[in-house]
Amino acid sequence: MSTATASTDSKRDSKRDTRLPASNRAKAETRLGQKLVAPAIVVMLLVTAFPMLRALYLSVFNYSLTAPEDREAVGLSNYLTALTDPLFWKVTAVTVLYMVVTVAIELVIGFAFAMVMHRIIFARGLIRTSILIPYGIITVVSGFAWQFAFTYQNGFVNQWLPFIGDTFNWFGDTTPAVIAIMVSEIWKTTPFMSLLLLAGLAQVSEDMLEAAKVDGATWWQRLWKVILPNMRAAIMVAVLFRALDAYRIFDNIFVMTAGAVGTESISFLTYRQTIEQFQLGMGSALSVLLFLSVLLIAFGIVKLFKVDLASARQEG
Amino acid sequence: MRNKVGIFIGCVLILLWCLLPVAWIISLSFKSQAAITNGSPGFFPASGDGAGWSNYSDVLANDQFRRAILNSIGISLIATVLSVIIATLAAYAIARLEFKGKKFVLTMALAIAMFPVVSLVGPLFDMWRTIGLYDTWPGLIIPYMSFTLPLAIWTLSAFFREIPWELEQAAQVDGATSWQAFRRVIVPLAAPGVFTAAILTFFFAWNDFVFGISLTSTESARPIPAALTFFVGADPFNRPASLLAAGAVVSTIPIIFIVLIFQRKIVAGLTSGAVKG
Numbered sequence: 001m002s003t004a005t006a007s008t009d010s011k012r013d014s015k016r017d018t019r020l021p022a023s024n025r026a027k028a029e030t031r032l033g034q035k036l037v038a039p040a041i042v043v044m045l046l047v048t049a050f051p052m053l054r055a056l057y058l059s060v061f062n063y064s065l066t067a068p069e070d071r072e073a074v075g076l077s078n079y080l081t082a083l084t085d086p087l088f089w090k091v092t093a094v095t096v097l098y099m100v101v102t103v104a105i106e107l108v109i110g111f112a113f114a115m116v117m118h119r120i121i122f123a124r125g126l127i128r129t130s131i132l133i134p135y136g137i138i139t140v141v142s143g144f145a146w147q148f149a150f151t152y153q154n155g156f157v158n159q160w161l162p163f164i165g166d167t168f169n170w171f172g173d174t175t176p177a178v179i180a181i182m183v184s185e186i187w188k189t190t191p192f193m194s195l196l197l198l199a200g201l202a203q204v205s206e207d208m209l210e211a212a213k214v215d216g217a218t219w220w221q222r223l224w225k226v227i228l229p230n231m232r233a234a235i236m237v238a239v240l241f242r243a244l245d246a247y248r249i250f251d252n253i254f255v256m257t258a259g260a261v262g263t264e265s266i267s268f269l270t271y272r273q274t275i276e277q278f279q280l281g282m283g284s285a286l287s288v289l290l291f292l293s294v295l296l297i298a299f300g301i302v303k304l305f306k307v308d309l310a311s312a313r314q315e316g
Numbered sequence: 317m318r319n320k321v322g323i324f325i326g327c328v329l330i331l332l333w334c335l336l337p338v339a340w341i342i343s344l345s346f347k348s349q350a351a352i353t354n355g356s357p358g359f360f361p362a363s364g365d366g367a368g369w370s371n372y373s374d375v376l377a378n379d380q381f382r383r384a385i386l387n388s389i390g391i392s393l394i395a396t397v398l399s400v401i402i403a404t405l406a407a408y409a410i411a412r413l414e415f416k417g418k419k420f421v422l423t424m425a426l427a428i429a430m431f432p433v434v435s436l437v438g439p440l441f442d443m444w445r446t447i448g449l450y451d452t453w454p455g456l457i458i459p460y461m462s463f464t465l466p467l468a469i470w471t472l473s474a475f476f477r478e479i480p481w482e483l484e485q486a487a488q489v490d491g492a493t494s495w496q497a498f499r500r501v502i503v504p505l506a507a508p509g510v511f512t513a514a515i516l517t518f519f520f521a522w523n524d525f526v527f528g529i530s531l532t533s534t535e536s537a538r539p540i541p542a543a544l545t546f547f548v549g550a551d552p553f554n555r556p557a558s559l560l561a562a563g564a565v566v567s568t569i570p571i572i573f574i575v576l577i578f579q580r581k582i583v584a585g586l587t588s589g590a591v592k593g
Contacts, residue, residue: 030414037421120327135586139523140525141564153352254525275437280441283438
């Protein structure tokens with residue numbers, strides 16, 4: 001309703017605009033609009049664009065906070081050091097692994113949860129309330145809960161899982177430690193995924209499903225030929241957000257292994273360089289590389305799946 | 317019939333998924349500290365290993381932890397209020413006005429929602445130390461505002477687009493002043509959206525760890541998530557698990573309260589905004 005009146009208003013304005021250079025009213029509206037969004041823009045840029053430019057600047061220095069007088073410009077050598085170090089590539093590979101595995105599992109489980117929540121008739125409030133608990137819980141708390149659950153000294157996982165000895169040490173080797181971190185990550189973020197998918201599921205027309213059923217489509221065919229294609233936009237938005245979020249994984253690693261036994265992610269490496277080792281030059285170079293890789297992933301997902309975020313939002 | 321059974325099993329699985337780890341951390345918080353040191357595997361405290369409420373009283377008697385709760389509540393609330401006020405102005409403009417730069421604001425908000433937070437802590441650490449914001453409340457409030465604004469703006473503009481704004485004019489035609497029309501008609505319609513944005517913003521601020529750990533060094537501003545990791549020493553393999561579990565449960569109580577009271581609003585906000593907090 002409101003958008004309809006707004007658009008006819010603006011159409012009238014633009015018609016007037018063709019006769020006059022720019023109506024006073026349109027000008028005043030632009031001024032007011034810009035004034036209203038200005039504080040938001042300033043605050044958002046203050047903490048992102050400005051520090052990012054500063055990181056770009058610092059990244060060409062050899063600059064350590066423990067010896068600030070020794071700061072010297074070194075050109076691109078920080079980047080060269082990072083990009084030729086096998087550690088950087090190993091950490092990037094581990095991060096990509098975290099991202100791909102967690103998002104894939106979350107998508108499947110999240111979709112199953114969304115299907116259940118969509119069809120449920122009883123205890124709706126109870127289910128939705130409980131699904132918000134992992135979403136709202138502090139990631140650090142989730143990390144602790146799962147770390148303790150996996151330790152053989154005080155946890156329960158070894159006792160519950162068959163074929164695993166009671167004294168198996170999950171944090172002694174890369175593979176089990178990575179699995180434990182992924183479990184915490186998946187537990188905490190699947191509810192978010194399932195709520196986004198639930199919104200997408202609500203957009204699929206019941207008539208179309210009914211028609212497919214009448215035409216003799218099996219449950220499996222209806223899922224793949226009707227439901228999934230019709231909620232493509234919602235799935236893509238969910239994947240995009242979760243993938244970028246998973247690529248930044250930090251909290252769980254910090255809490256559960258502190259980056260030991262090869263579980264370090266790119267975010268954790270950057271943090272370690274800057275905050276723990278005070279290597280601001282090198283840390284800034286890593287920050288820039290991290291930023292660029294996030295851009296690359298976002299660009300890749302948007303191009304690959306042709307997600308139109310604006311239209312996805314209108315529908316969702 | 318088969319369908320109903322499937323849904324019932326699905327519901328049970330969802331409940332297990334969501335509540336089992338919560339039950340575990342609560343159960344862990346009742347194991348005695350001596351039992352933890354000696355090793356006490358199992359979901360429930362073994363007989364004789366129970367601690368009663370002693371872990372909770374120890375945690376609440378700890379000055380560092382009490383201070384961290386205060387910091388978290390204060391910082392999160394202030395950041396939420398400021399962020400929602402600024403976002404309301406911007407979202408009103410986006411939903412109601414035609415102006416140059418509207419697309420730019422929305423795109424920028426989206427870009428910031430995806431920003432790798434860790435890549436900012438280095439330069440922010442350096443800047444905050446120079447201008448004296450390091451280890452202070454404003455030093456955390458400012459980054460929390462920047463990172464919750466995108467979510468708040470998207471959620472609010474989605475809500476504002478649905479408001480029948482003609483009602484404002486209708487009220488004025490009926491003789492209300494513009495202030496009355498705004499106060500009696502628009503505010504009640506917009507309030508649920510503003511409220512939802514506030515809850516999601518608060519969750520973000522309460523959950524943040526990266527800024528909390530990088531931009532503070534003492535208990536004067538350290539929030540709960542960072543305090544939990546400090547409170548136990550640096551060695552991740554030898555921690556007073558049950559004490560920490562009690563701290564974790566205490567820090568989760570506000571979240572559970574909010575979820576219980578505002579479940580409907582949160583779900584609506586998450587699904588209309590489609591932006592992560």
